[in-house]
Every structure is written in C-alpha cells, then in structure tokens.
Amino acid sequence: MTVSDPPSSTAPARPADLLLARLGRPDEGWRRRLYTIIFEADTRAGRAFDLTLIGLILLSIGVVMADSVVEIRACFGTLLTVLEWTLTLLFTVEYLARLLCVRHPLRYARSVYGVIDLLAVLPTYLAVLVPGLHALIDVRVLRLLRIFRILKLGAYVAEYGALGAALWATRRKILVFLTFVLMVAVVLGTMMYVVEGPANGFTSIPVSIYWAITTVTTVGFGDITPRTDLGRLLSSMMMLLGWGTLAVPTGIVSAEFAARRGQEPTTRHCPDCLSEGHLPSARYCRDCGARLPPWQRDPG
Incomplete structure (x- = not known):
C-alpha cells in the first residue's frame, strides 16, 4: 500500500502506516534478510547469529577478566590486546549492521539494547585516551540477556515478558x-x-x-x-x-x-519501534500500531 492508496476494508490504514510508507519499509531485499538474521531468532540463520554473538561476548569478557590478572597479562599481554581489538572490531561491525538494517537507526541507537551495544565497543576506543575506562568493557555481559530468545527457550521468553507486564x-x-x-x-x-x-x-x-x-x-x-x-x-x-x-x-x-495466561509471544520485532514478543498471528504492533512484517520461522 502506498500513501495514495485507499484504505483496505480488512486492514484499515493507520497514521503510523502512512508515515512508515513515506519513510520506506525494509521488508524486502538484503536489508530485510539482514534484519531477520540479526533481530529475530526463529530461523536457523538467526539462531546461528545469536549463538555466535553470545560466544564472542563470553570470549570478550574472559579476555577482559584475564587481562586484569597481573601474572596473565605479563605472559600473554600482546595476545590479549590483539584479541580485544579483534573482538571490538567485530562488535563494531555488528553495531553498524544493526543500524543499517533498521528503518530508524537513531531510534534504535537510543533504545536500551542500542545503548548497550554502543557501550560494548565504546570503552575500548576511549581506553586509548583514558586507560582507566578499559574496565567498562564488562558491560557486554548485559547483552547476554538475548540468550532468553535463543536456544528455543520459548517458555522463559514468555514468562520474562509476562513478568514485566505483570509488575507494571x-x-x-x-x-x-x-x-x-x-x-x-x-x-x-x-x-x-x-x-x-x-x-x-x-x-x-x-x-x-x-x-x-x-x-x-x-x-x-x-x-x-x-x-x-x-x-x-x-x-x-x-x-x-x-x-x-x-x-x-x-x-x-x-x-x-x-x-495473562495463554499468550505465546515470539521473537518478532516491530520494524518501527523495535518492541519484541508479538504473537504469531499479530498484524500490528501492540505498542505503536505499525503493520508487522510476516513472521518468518523455519519449520520444525
């Protein structure tokens, strides 16, 4: 549907939909495929990406912890430095890829996960100027929260979202x-x-x-x-x-x-506001009202 198209009888146009149509939807092409891999874990590629990312996060935390031990740093200081910069560059590429595949990069950059992703790479670059900031790299551990939407732990994802909704x-x-x-x-x-x-x-x-x-x-x-x-x-x-x-x-x-029993959210993200956990049958975002792209999931 374009901005000039008349609203459908089954899916009436909303103001958010009209605005998003003018801005352009990354629902097709390489941006859409990259978005599905990075932000959703219901496909094999998405699970592989998140599992690889978690492995890199754990490795980076281990490198920082090992570097804080004087004896280990004295023996393997050069290796630890090379590993840290390699991991930082990988996380930088990942952060830029996230900004590239979302419709509103600035909105993602201001989100909770966007700030955490930035903090995961920023301390290493700042450590060049202020060495004391190197210890802040441990904020990457916060990104391990994504493990709840991987490894098929759907029940834990649902309860985690239900817990926040119930407390609110x-x-x-x-x-x-x-x-x-x-x-x-x-x-x-x-x-x-x-x-x-x-x-x-x-x-x-x-x-x-x-x-x-x-x-x-x-x-x-x-x-x-x-x-x-x-x-x-x-x-x-x-x-x-x-x-x-x-x-x-x-x-x-x-x-x-x-x-609230009976709700079964997935890892579907809203391309507009980036809220997660929409039902498989949902057509619009429950938070901003934007139309959701089709749910992609590997069979079995």
Whole structure:
C-alpha cells in the first residue's frame, strides 16, 4: 500500500502506516534478510547469529577478566590486546549492521539494547585516551540477556515478558504494600529505640528503622540485636510479620500472571519501534500500531 492508496476494508490504514510508507519499509531485499538474521531468532540463520554473538561476548569478557590478572597479562599481554581489538572490531561491525538494517537507526541507537551495544565497543576506543575506562568493557555481559530468545527457550521468553507486564500492571498495589511495610518499620523501629536504647546498639531512630527493615524483610544482618526481653518479643513479632508480608506481593503478581495466561509471544520485532514478543498471528504492533512484517520461522 502506498500513501495514495485507499484504505483496505480488512486492514484499515493507520497514521503510523502512512508515515512508515513515506519513510520506506525494509521488508524486502538484503536489508530485510539482514534484519531477520540479526533481530529475530526463529530461523536457523538467526539462531546461528545469536549463538555466535553470545560466544564472542563470553570470549570478550574472559579476555577482559584475564587481562586484569597481573601474572596473565605479563605472559600473554600482546595476545590479549590483539584479541580485544579483534573482538571490538567485530562488535563494531555488528553495531553498524544493526543500524543499517533498521528503518530508524537513531531510534534504535537510543533504545536500551542500542545503548548497550554502543557501550560494548565504546570503552575500548576511549581506553586509548583514558586507560582507566578499559574496565567498562564488562558491560557486554548485559547483552547476554538475548540468550532468553535463543536456544528455543520459548517458555522463559514468555514468562520474562509476562513478568514485566505483570509488575507494571500491579505497580500501584505493590506501592501500597511497600508503603505499609515502611510504616510498620518506622513505628516498630521507633519502639525498639525506646525499648533497647543506645546501650544495646540502637543509637538513633534511623538506625533502629534500618534494623526493623532488615528484620521485617527476613534479611537480618545480625549487626544489631535486641538484648532485653521486651525487645526480643517485638523482634519475634516482626519476624513473623515478615513471613506473612512476603506472601502479599507474590499473590498480587501471581494473580496477574494467571490473568495473562495463554499468550505465546515470539521473537518478532516491530520494524518501527523495535518492541519484541508479538504473537504469531499479530498484524500490528501492540505498542505503536505499525503493520508487522510476516513472521518468518523455519519449520520444525
């Protein structure tokens, strides 16, 4: 459909579609094939690309870790430097390929993965000017999040997306719960300050509130402990209260999970906003409304 085409009765034109038509869609040709390989893992080529990329990321992290050991750097310093620059050049080519095959390179560059991809190569170049920045290359480990959409771990991909959606949908309930826990910690922490006092380690109300928070959340670092019988009674009550309150956010999120059961997202990306996880039957992006390209997947 072009900008001048009349809207179809089965797929009405949207403003986003008209804008994308003017900008041009990389739905055909080598850009479309490159896009499918790089951004989607439902084909053999896509899985091979992502698995190779993960291997290179792990190798690069190993090189950085080995280079931080004085004995290893003294023996293999030249080899480690060559490996690091080789890997950096490969990651640079990969980053440029991602910018080249997407419709909106600047939008991808500003996305979370785009920033991470840039940080994966930028520290090496900056290390030429500021050697101390070399340690920042370890941000490449964040890119291992892509492993969830490879190796056919579809169930984990679905649950990961459902977890984010469930947390966002229940954010107000969870905020109310956290506010309640904070109020309990403030009240009981103040009581413990009055009961125990500075002589037993509760030197101030903020310190007592810190102890109350660690107790209610069942962390209990043990650096501050009550010494009086009344203080131990309050501490026991807070521990039991902590066990009970842990079930509240779990139930909230679990209920939201149950309400979202049955969705089966894939690794389909929207070429416009780059959101991931659209259903196989989806025709439009759930976030921006742009038309999705056909889902490509190898049989079996």
